[in-house]
Amino acid sequence: MPPTPLLQRLAQQLAQREAAGTRRRLTVAEPGRIDFSSNDYLGLAQSGALQAALQQAVTEKSPQPPAAPAHAYSRATRRRLKR
Numbered sequence: 236m237p238p239t240p241l242l243q244r245l246a247q248q249l250a251q252r253e254a255a256g257t258r259r260r261l262t263v264a265e266p267g268r269i270d271f272s273s274n275d276y277l278g279l280a281q282s283g284a285l286q287a288a289l290q291q292a293v294t295e296k297s298p299q300p301p302a303a304p305a306h307a308y309s310r311a312t313r314r315r316l317k318r
Contacts, residue, residue: 259275
């Protein structure tokens with residue numbers, strides 16, 4: 236049975252994507268890791284501008300670790316801090 240026109244068109248488009256380097260492949264994350272970019276429907280994972288903005292946001296807005304409560308210090312340390 237010869238391929239249908241649809242299958243021929245799909246094969247042609249797949250070959251074009253392969254030649255252009257734009258064919259997408261599903262990747263499987265390593266155990267214990269989460270992959271947020273393998274299903275990149277909008278192509279945002281390849282955006283250098285988005286990656287830079289995300290890195291900047293993480294760097295600028297990362298919460299600082301909370302200060303230890305006063306009761307966590309020894310009496311001697313609390314006395315020194317009060318001076």
